[in-house]
Amino acid sequence: MLFNPTIETMPLPRLRALQNERLRNLVQRVYRQVPWYRHKFDAAGLAPTDIRTVEDLRRLPFTTKNDLRDNYPFGLLATPRTELVRIHASSGTTGKPTVVGYTPADIDLFSEVVARSLAAAGGKPGMILHNAYGYGLFTGGLGLHYGGEKLGMTVVPVSGGMTDRQLLLLRDFGAEMICCTPSYAQTLAEEVNKRGIDLAEFSLRYAVLGAEPWTETMRAYVEQGLSVSATNIYGLSEIIGPGVSQEDVDERGSGSYVWEDHFFPEVVDKNTGEPLPEGREGVLVFTTLTKEAMPLLRYWTNDICSLHYDRGGKRTHIKMSAITGRADDMLIIRGVNLFHTQVEALISDIPELSAHYQLVVTRSGTLDEVEVRVEISELHQQMLEQQHIATHLQRKIKDNIGISMRVTLHAVGDIPRSEGGKLKRILDLRG
Numbered sequence: 001m002l003f004n005p006t007i008e009t010m011p012l013p014r015l016r017a018l019q020n021e022r023l024r025n026l027v028q029r030v031y032r033q034v035p036w037y038r039h040k041f042d043a044a045g046l047a048p049t050d051i052r053t054v055e056d057l058r059r060l061p062f063t064t065k066n067d068l069r070d071n072y073p074f075g076l077l078a079t080p081r082t083e084l085v086r087i088h089a090s091s092g093t094t095g096k097p098t099v100v101g102y103t104p105a106d107i108d109l110f111s112e113v114v115a116r117s118l119a120a121a122g123g124k125p126g127m128i129l130h131n132a133y134g135y136g137l138f139t140g141g142l143g144l145h146y147g148g149e150k151l152g153m154t155v156v157p158v159s160g161g162m163t164d165r166q167l168l169l170l171r172d173f174g175a176e177m178i179c180c181t182p183s184y185a186q187t188l189a190e191e192v193n194k195r196g197i198d199l200a201e202f203s204l205r206y207a208v209l210g211a212e213p214w215t216e217t218m219r220a221y222v223e224q225g226l227s228v229s230a231t232n233i234y235g236l237s238e239i240i241g242p243g244v245s246q247e248d249v250d251e252r253g254s255g256s257y258v259w260e261d262h263f264f265p266e267v268v269d270k271n272t273g274e275p276l277p278e279g280r281e282g283v284l285v286f287t288t289l290t291k292e293a294m295p296l297l298r299y300w301t302n303d304i305c306s307l308h309y310d311r312g313g314k315r316t317h318i319k320m321s322a323i324t325g326r327a328d329d330m331l332i333i334r335g336v337n338l339f340h341t342q343v344e345a346l347i348s349d350i351p352e353l354s355a356h357y358q359l360v361v362t363r364s365g366t367l368d369e370v371e372v373r374v375e376i377s378e379l380h381q382q383m384l385e386q387q388h389i390a391t392h393l394q395r396k397i398k399d400n401i402g403i404s405m406r407v408t409l410h411a412v413g414d415i416p417r418s419e420g421g422k423l424k425r426i427l428d429l430r431g
């Protein structure tokens, strides 16, 4: 279902004209109201009138997470602090959180893009939405909540954790849609299986998963384990929260529609910052075209993906591929760039192994060492002692990624699970 068909199917030339008009307004507003941006323009020798179309964006410098930190907490606001009706924040890996503010219009915009996303995922008015994203400073809980209400769904604000209660409410309320992190969906699927729960007692049909990278292997596991069609929802606090992009339930695997009437995406070269053409992988960068409280120009997300128009899709908006990793949690192991999803893909080719794994990075002397801890699948527990499975994965990793790693096999339940939020797949113990 399309929540806003006029916008979602707008012919590209009209969409581009809308973006250009919004961009011109944005640049004027930001120059006038955010001193930090005014200095950036002045330093670059640019006037707001130099930016007339989205093609001109490449002339502007990027905005980074560090810039947000330097302006902590309210330095980048384009409206007086007293006009905010909500604040969210995301905890970074170091130091202070990244703070974002919303005016009433921003909350409307947030709800609109999440409503579009839930509709694309299979949601309909009247359907029960079991919302297991965390409520609080994290944008997931409240973001999905308001979007669900906007679409006319009945939202159950469960928040994360307490798996027993989640399963009880899922069954008793008859939710047809669940949203949570993919790793938590994996936990739920595993519990259903462990307890021998009959899914016929549930009404679940759809899962809307995001907030962390996941793969087709996890999709298959969750779809089968919870009896759902699972789609990807992507977003980040700095831009709005969840609902920056969303996969359509009938177009699974072909990328997620970016709601580009509000968030203009670019993919740029990680090293040079030059915009890359459709289909090429690089760092995702967003310009918020309509946000009031904290508009951002060319925000460097650090997320790695590619963009493409899908001429056969239901909507005209551009699609982004699944995120393969973050430029900053990319491991560099003996000079080789590595994302944990690359290892995950190789694990998934070996039927004796489960989708539960963790990479542990240590340093001995000057040499980085990686241990891949992976669980034997439920069905193959008796093979735990069989070293040849570990050797097989080790060889695949060496052949495909070019790094020697130690592989250790573990029993079901040994590797940490998601307890409701984002799961850490990498344990980096190098000081």
Ligand code: DLL
Binding pocket: 090, 133, 138, 139, 140, 209, 210, 211, 212, 213, 214, 232, 233, 234, 235, 236, 237, 238, 241, 242, 243, 301, 303, 323, 326
């Ligand atoms: O994670 C917003 C969100 C909530 C998205 C609920 C989807 C569902 P932050 O905590 O600011 O916001 O983290 C943003 O999480 O830059 C990505 O690295 C990662 N991320 C978010 N969604 C996906 C996804 C929320 N679908 C950071 N696939 C982003 C891969 C994702 N990574």
